[in-house]
Amino acid sequence: MGKATGFMEYERIQTPNRDPKKRTRDWFEYSLPMPEKDLTLQAARCMDCGVPFCSVGMEIKNGVSGCPLHNLIPEWNDAVYQGDWKLALDLLLKTNNFPEFTGRVCPAPCEGGCTVAIHDPAVGIKSIEKAIIDRGFAEGWIKPEPPLRRTGKKVAVIGSGPAGLACSDQLNKAGHSVTVFEKSDRLGGLLMYGIPTMKLEKEAVTRRVNLLAEEGVQFITGVAAGIDISVGELKEQFDAIVLATGAGNARDVHIPGRDAKGIHMAVPYLTQATIDNLDHAGKQTLSAEGKNVIVIGGGDTGADCVATALRQGAKSIRQFGIQEKLPELRKQQNPWPEYPRTFKMDYAHEEAEAVYGHDPREYLVNTVRFEKNEVGELKGLYAVDVEPDPENPHRYQDIPGTEKFYAADLVLIAIGFAGTTSDIFDNFGIQKTERHTIDAAKGFYRTTEERIFACGDARHGQSLVVTAIAEGREAAREVDFYLMNETFLP
Ligand SMILES: Cc1cc2nc3c(=O)[nH]c(=O)nc-3n(C[C@H](O)[C@H](O)[C@H](O)COP(=O)(O)OP(=O)(O)OC[C@H]3O[C@@H](n4cnc5c(N)ncnc54)[C@H](O)[C@@H]3O)c2cc1C
Ligand code: SF4
Structure with missing residues (x-):
């Protein structure tokens, strides 16, 4: 634990942002790095409360409370307070494949569950997460780590959003040969095309994709699975298929004059x-x-x-x-x-x-x-x-x-999304739920078709980057178990 009385001595400091008027003249990220001395004080505010609700990630009344990835928040807060940034990074990467994304765009349900927040503003968990991963890249601590052995099993992951990328990362770590099919011209799903540049600069997405490629994940863009490559071909070439196709079925307004130009x-x-x-x-x-x-x-x-x-x-x-x-x-x-x-x-x-x-x-x-x-x-x-x-x-x-x-x-x-696009159900022959999402139970991620799994917004419905990463990780564990009859994935 950092400092026993830190939460009584130090106030919450928000991540500094650029001047709101000036930043509208460009497309660069609106947030700035927090100085190290402020980060140490923020980390000291973590009271190591015994039952860290910040990490639980449970659904209460249709909303998530705590981190869906169960990030080891008190542990990395302590490491930051002690000035051991490398340890903080190692702890962070145990549960989160892509903290550079969540540290920028997550609405931080962890902070809603922070025990300090019962009486005072929460610990600035998201700012600390961002600082740890940015430091990891700046120090050159993050390097490609290809798996030491290959299992000979092949998995096709359809969709390269945070769910597909996290699932691929985990399956590749387990030694499977992963090919990601993406229908768009660029990789990253909504991280690339959806979330604007001023929230998440696109270099961060490309940097992560390149790292995964160096570790052995294969990426194929401009191919709509089920259309440009048939389900039969996918089943012939791969031992398992994971649908991480997002919730691209946007809701529209059906009112008079909808066809107006503009x-x-x-x-x-x-x-x-x-x-x-x-x-x-x-x-x-x-x-x-x-x-x-x-x-x-x-x-x-x-x-x-x-x-x-x-x-x-x-x-x-x-x-x-x-x-x-x-x-x-x-x-x-x-x-x-x-x-x-x-x-x-x-x-x-x-x-x-x-x-x-x-x-x-x-x-x-x-x-x-x-x-x-x-x-x-x-x-x-x-x-x-x-x-x-x-x-x-x-x-x-x-x-x-x-x-x-x-x-x-x-x-x-911008009135939300109703599940994944219809072509996925038509082409893959899988069942849908009433919410137009893929029918695959949480914790199992198996669709109604043998060898086909699903995760992320396509299964869960419109959600968050952190939920998509969590789903991708959990689905990877189920796929690994299906292929190997055992799994060592977390
Ligand atoms: C505008 C916008 C802003 C958002 N901002 C935030 C935010 O700030 N913070 C946050 O936490 N969440 C945010 N979200 C939500 C978040 O982006 C999503 O919950 C998350 O990206 C879902 O991840 P996913 O991998 O399941 O799907 P997606 O990111 O949607 O990726 C799915 C991918 O599958 C591809 N695909 C679909 N069908 C096929 C096919 N047949 N063959 C090949 N590829 C296919 C798609 O092209 C896409 O690239 C935002 C969402 C939107 C729309
Ligand atoms: S991923 Fe989101 S919920 Fe989890 S620790 Fe980071 S900011 Fe909090």
Whole structure:
């Protein structure tokens, strides 16, 4: 344990971020490294509380509490406090294949379960995780480590998001020959095309993929499994197949005027911005420049659209959410150690406030129809105010007489995802759940078809990078057991 009384002596220090206004003029990461002296004090705040809820990663009331990877948080906090960064790295890599991703983009359910957070702001766990892995790369401690022996077994992993990459990493470590098929032109799934560059610079993704390739994982891009290579061919060439195809089935709004020119789904819009930054020197093809933008959807993907439109020079931005504003403090029904459902200023909202002078979020708003001109171009939308349905507090009902018109040249739809794309069920002959996810029980990861496994958002439904990594690791263990009748994978 670091310092017994550290949590009483030192305050939480947030990861420093770049100036919110200035950073909207570029696409570089918005967060800055935390100085080492601050990190040591943060690590000293860990009270080594005996039952570290930060590490449990259990689902409570449809939300995750604690780290789904069961990261050894008190242990690496102590190592950082003692100044033993190499030990901290070794401990971190025992449970997390890719801390450089989670240290940047994880919403840190660990901090919601931190015991210090019962009375005080939580230990800055995510900042410490990021610092450990960044130091590991900077010191040259992270080197390719190919397995010492090969088992002769071959596994095809379909999809190169965090679930597919974690699964491949584990199976490769176990000595199996892994080939990853990715339908996109670049590897990384939503880490590459989805999560914007200012949250996660793409060099970090490429660096990790290159490391896996040096360790022996084979990558094939531009091939849609089940279409460009048949399931029969995959079964002939591989001993097992893992579907890590994500939750690409985006939800749309089915209201009048949806066909107006100027309405786009969030992920293709965000993907295009990344492609333009990587391939076209930042010249934006689908740009919000000079436009009035409305983002439909109050979640994190919507926030990424706000931050992207800001960088493209939008004239104005509104973000509509159907739910009410979250409270500043936990409600009684949302006690520790549940994930705190409290109001947060995301990076995008901080930036919008700095540029436009106000938070772009508007709550309890439901879009009812789009308005277009005579040539089919979007002019704006009509929306109504809503209120919670007294019969069912999870549903909202329109308030009559509240309809208003909002001018817009660009509307971005970010209202979530409903499982994996239909071609996966059609081509692989596997069963789906009611939520349109792949039917494969957690802990087993076996689909209804022999030799075919599934993990990540494709199985779990839309989730987080940390959950996808955890699913990839657990699925790898099941595949290893299936192939070898025993497994030494964690
Ligand atoms: C815009 C956006 C921002 C997000 N931001 C965050 C964040 O900040 N923090 C966080 O924790 N989570 C975030 N998430 C969620 C997180 O990215 C996902 O939960 C995670 O990436 C899921 O990982 P996965 O490997 O299961 O799937 P994905 O990352 O979706 O990867 C699936 C891959 O499979 C490929 N594929 C699909 N079908 C085939 C096929 N037939 N053949 C070959 N390849 C195929 C796809 O092209 C894709 O590359 C965000 C999600 C979105 C949409
Ligand atoms: S992966 Fe996420 S939940 Fe786990 S320790 Fe890191 S920030 Fe916390």
